[in-house]
Amino acid sequence: MNRRELCRVLGAAVASPALSRLSANELWAVGRRAHARGPGLGFRVLDPHQAETVEMIAELIIPETDTPGARAARLPEFIDLLLAEWAPDDDRKQFLDGLADVDARARAASAADFRSASEAQRVAILTALDAEAQEARKAKADGKPHFFDHMKFVTVYGYCTSEAGATAELHYEAIPGAFEPCAPMDRWRAAPGDF
């Protein structure tokens, strides 16, 4: 089934008051296949060491729990794309400098680099960076974001907009089918308008 057929099926739903959730999910799965992207490009900005460092930091920010973490969302690929095609030159430099600083902090804690630091050392480094980022934000609300704010932002957005994050964690539904205005709910279910 292609997208044109999807239109036809949805058009045929005129007669029913609301689309059933089951059929909505089926239809969405069809749409997902119809729009699947080809394989990603190779890394263009991050070298293998930097990519691995990014992946480790991202997984510490959003770890695997009952749902996949940042690693499953392949954050380094997305961040590399932003650095290569989206980020202004000074933002890219700040980000790469930030990664170098993370290694420098690991060396100060007697590890070879962030990658080979212990779990406790890595958490300690990020805890310090997070506190510095909060301080910087308080001091200069409209200043340039701290490296760790930047890293956290791209991790959260990259994870939530990934297939793994959006489906497993946010329970993305392309076609909710109805609007419930004040439902008891303890779990976010995202729809296209949330992205």
Place this chain on the structure above:
Amino acid sequence: MAAPSFDAIVVGSGITGGWAAKELCERGLKTLVLEAGRPIDPARDYVEHVPPWEMKFRGFGDRKALERDQFIQRHCYACNEYSGKFFVNDRDNPYTFDPAKPFHWIRGRQVGGKSIMWGRQVYRWSDLDFDANARDGFGVDWPIRYADIAPWYDHVEEFIGISGEALGLPQLPDGKFLPPMALNCAEQVVKDGIAKHFAGERVLTIGRAAILTQAHGGRAACHYCGPCERGCITHSYFNSIGVTLPAARATGRLTLRPYSVVHSVIYDEQRDRAAGVRVIDGQTREALEFRARIVFLCASTLESTRILLNSKTRRFPTGLANSSGVLGHNLMDHAMGGGANGTIPGMEDRSVHGNRPNGIYVPRFRNVKTPHPDFLRGYGFQGGGGRGGWGRAASQPGFGVELKRALRTQGPWGFSLYGFGECLPRPTNSVEIDPDKVDAWGVPALRIHCEWSDNERKLLHDMSVSGAEMLEAAGAKDVTPFVDDNQCHDVKNLFVTDGACMASSACQNPSITYMALTARAAAYAVESMNRREL
């Protein structure tokens, strides 16, 4: 050259162009619709169900391309990675303005025009609006009153389908409504708070929207995915592609020509009438002429004005049909940027499911029964309540399991009120042809002069005061009034197709009035032709 001949030419295929085409074709005229942009195929071009991970930049947009090609359009919320293709390329479509008085002209050039990504809010005007110019002396008096247009509002609303709540307010006449969408928990609290404290003078209701809440005219009810501006394959909101153009096509009298950039109107000096239009083919740049007995300009407020200004003749040296000298003057926008927000305590175990593509409305309450001492005319509020979603995790302290939990839970209920104020018609807010600028097709471009007057600034200030009052009355916490009166925003024009004929702007969204005026004008034109008066 022997130009093909039609009974009618309609310039533009958007909100009003589609209506002109439908009405003229259904009344028996062989009609040519000229659209400057490309054709749209919903199955190929609509992207509302494409998930974010299939977008190259996940919805962030291609920053460099936006800054290079859409430096004006990107100011509109709807011009993002998904729907940016429905907005024009600003390098191909230049206009000029004083950098100290920026004006964001939001434009769509494709079959469907801006009806693809308009805001879908529809509010009838009342005699409070049609009388306004006569009452306070700004602008020229409207030649019609509510009674003249009411049957045409009925006609348009019954065909396109409007959901909303009837309120019986004289300043905001009720329409032909499908069942209203529901208010969410926070909106119900604010509605009750306003009702209790303002004794009917101020009222909160669900937005009146051109979005179906039940099947209508062969189109499906809304399925609440949310981002209508990306297109809608079920045609659940009104746009010309899914509603009016198919009706015109069904008559067998419609010819729709995309890639047809209208340069100017051909004026027949001897017979003192429009003979047709000059067109530049958007793809080949070939100059063409099309002739017809009548011409409808439905190209948008500013495009239709530009076409008239570019149609200079010996009799009309300052632009066609400009014997009054008013053409290009009295540019109006909505005064926006005033309002308030706050948080609504409680209801933390409640949320919405689905994205309702509609907000709330607070009809105008200033200068309705008693004159306000500080300003003329008034404003309405749009906005709504909602809980913070996953995006808030990006700015909260900490990392790890605790931060991840924020992704699946939600923040407190927030509530925002955004004022939409009426802009006074003023001759100094104007457009003219810039002698030094042409667009990618060689058509002379506009120079725009637009700024707020004291009256708009006072409206904006009052929005922040009255908005905060209402939120406080509803028990909101952290109420923050805001005013941003620096710019002549043009977000409103996103929803506009042909407003070039308007004598005032009211505070309501104008599109439904444009549609009703277009349908009325089409009926008048055909009746006049049948009586051989035209």
